[in-house]
Amino acid sequence: RLPCMSMREPFCSLVLNGWKKLETRKWPMLDEVCGSALAVHRAYRDWESYTEAMDFVQEELGNQTDAATRAPHGMPRGAVVGILLRVGPTWNVVMGQETREERAEEFENPGESRKKEDERKDWWHEIMSPENLVHSETDCYVVPASTSISTSTSTSLVTDGSIHGIKTSLRNIQRQALLQDIQGRCVTPVEHPVWLKEGVRMRGSAGVFFVDIPHSCIPEEALQVILDMQDTTRAKKKQKREE
Template sequence: MTNRFRQPSLTRLHSSTPSTILTTLESLTSLQAVPKVIIFDLDNTLWTPELYQIRQRTAPVVNRDIRLFPASREVLQFLNDIEPSHPLYQVELAIASRTSKGAWAEQLLNEFTIGTSPLRSFFRYIEIRTGSKKQHSTAIRAASGVPYSSMLFFDDDARMNLGETSQLGVMSCHTPRGLTTEHFVKALHKFSELKAGHDDQHWMGYILDANNLQIAEPMKQVGTKCSGRVKFYSPTKRFGFVVDETTGAEYFVHESKVPSGMKLQTGDKVDFEANTDEQGRPSATLLRGASSTAPKDEMVAMPCFTMSQPFAALLLNGIKTVESRNNPMFQDIKPGTRLLLHCGRKDWHDLESYKTILKEKGISNNEIQKASSLRPKYDRGCVIGVVTIGKTWMANENELNSKNLQNRVLAPASGIGKFCTEIVEAQWLNEPIRMRGNPGVFTVEIPKKSVPERV
């Protein structure tokens, strides 16, 4: 029996692929089987740059701050103009975008035009929100009635997004430099090849990439000096990827190839030397970057966790004194340990319950507003404070229903997690440090001068 949560062997993807497969849109008339829904990511797939990289308060302006990839226009116009006899005529289009800038994305869909039609008009199903791409795909399946095995998904993030949708049985195509006509055409030919002669239950959770689609990657010669941006970097995993700004090619970067003291954050501009590692993968040796290059002895590594607003501010302002989670995240951490507090980009979904609790304690609206607000320059997406934790315990039903615990967590019984952790001390950092958060407790390096002394 096939394990539906295991990526099938890629041997089959190579076995019957001709070396000179047709790559033009016109070649798609020969498809024997087609997906019923084609799904596109937005950021770095249909348009560029990614919305989180646009550091301004006002919405980006189309064709100035953000632009569609040329292939996005070409492919969508092609699908809009095909005749009823074309194999793709009945295919429906969808969007699955994981972003905290949903309002911007919605506005851009209306403002971008292809021909005279707004971009939004090309899509039947639109899922724009934070959360797993599994949730997006599940919602599209529910709305369309189309099984996962009859979907084809294009996305630039193979590490997370495509891995999630592949588990559902959705065939997906990695587009690391945005949608290209070659990726689109070859992915459809591959879908046809693997789907033809099978019913809707046939497993299709393959991840297509430049290797198994036989697409040449525009890599630089070894030793070439390049400029680009950090696409992803994990201090805990000690590796990441940078993208060449001229070719869009991705390069693996290991911690050992990062200059001492350099902090890497998603979106940082860096200079690097193109190389290949021991496994033959394109790799980068970083030369310098826009982030701080403080000497190693001026940095400190500390555990860190992420908390959403307004609870991050409420905790640092001494109003919230117990943190609760549905997982034992702090259970193995010794009481008295100091942890950095990272403020998540997304606010907590319930913005009323904590106000009700505080009002019942006699706190005015103005005082609540002040206590739940971040300090100037201390923003979402930054490490903003340091806390000392006390004991962690599993709350029983009586505790969950007690006013005492609800007042300390600032949540009703239904909003309190099973595991509660005392916050013994909470302080704002001397300066905010912008960086990307991670799930659970993770380790980050920040300047020692940013960490206040214990009270």
């Protein structure tokens, strides 16, 4: 049994083919599944702005677009079709040109442990590795989605140092998310995608919902990773209860 999110094309194929490395939502939907595997449901309908989305993908990927947006032959819509084996922490995108970059040793956020904050930064710097970056004059910051700030005040709070964030650029986030309209959205790193051997037909749902996937539909290596993760989670819960 796995948490699941529904995705429309072309983004479903882009993420499961490994090209889309940041999932974007208007709210921190995936923050609750950080660190776990996540099933992907392929919606019946395409993205409402499909043509505009494909224009941007074509601009970014060029002659690799067809392969990047193609699902395996016979993979149905209206079905769970793949799994992301690693979901990272969710970030809010904050615009601002005069904000200051915080070094790892300065990055602290009330309500979360130092270790967890360091892990968040590791996730971000891993997805934004140097070879993936391009020069851009439009600066922005990402701050943990767990930070309780409103959209209207977030920029000024980061600017005056009340909230500490990681400096990047709007262009770099767009490139990893393969989406142009990124301002005001939450972004979540997603890694190690795998297509199922065959789709599991079921109705999708808004937000995160749970699905049962037959083991026979999951590639063997991916299945072992998932089972190991679930064993680790159960062991941690048991240890916590005993404490």
